[in-house]
Amino acid sequence: AQSVTQPDIHITVSEGASLELRCNYSYGATPYLFWYVQSPGQGLQLLLKYFSGDTLVQGIKGFEAEFKRSQSSFNLRKPSVHWSDAAEYFCAVGSKTSYDKVIFGPGTSLSVIP
Amino acid sequence: EADIYQTPRYLVIGTGKKITLECSQTMGHDKMYWYQQDPGMELHLIHYSYGVNSTEKGDLSSESTVSRIRTEHFPLTLESARPSHTSQYLCASSGQGPRKLFFGSGTQLSVL
Helix, strand or coil, rough: CCCCCCCCCCCEEEECEEEEECEEECCCCEEEEEEEEEEECCCCCEEEEEEECHHHHHHHHEEEEEEEEHCCCCEEEEEECHHHHHHHHHEEEEECCCHHHHHHEEEECEECCC | CCCCCEECEEEEEEECCEEEEEEEECCCCCCEEECCCCCCEEEEEEEEEEEEEEEECCCCCCCCECCCEECCCCCCEEEECCCCHHHHEEEEEECCCCCCCCCCCEEEEEEE
């Protein structure tokens, strides 16, 4: 069965520091992978996605993620965090089955210290 | 930007009341979804639809029901709300091809 884990429940970084949020997935074939961000009181916004091709994908707001098949990982990175990046981040995996579903991880809450 | 709207944004209601959470999208998407999210927890799919007159249960069992009479509209109904229904409900839609989801802002439901 598909599953997504995000080992870090909560991360705190200083503004200007680099960031890496971890995501591991379990899926029998090549998945579709996503990172979403949820600001307080808001819906989810897509940061970036991986479908095929180049394993390093660029997203909005200066984020990038790297798909590593051997590690079943899709970690999210940003070289310099801004205070406005404080939010909840969700990794998700989609399948090619007829269900057309996207499974979400539990989320990582990011706090940014000025 | 996505054009998917959920109302109400917040709802506080007493036990036993019937409620309907509204979700509408103006993108002409065939696929629509309802997710439930408890604070600090992952999203769970409770309902989805592939198009008009198509509705399916998701991974998480829910006492709610949905309908899809029009492409743009995917309301969720609870016939008799209970405190265990307190949660955030997120509606989403997607178009053709790989599954980029567009989310509404959510409805925060509190049942007293």
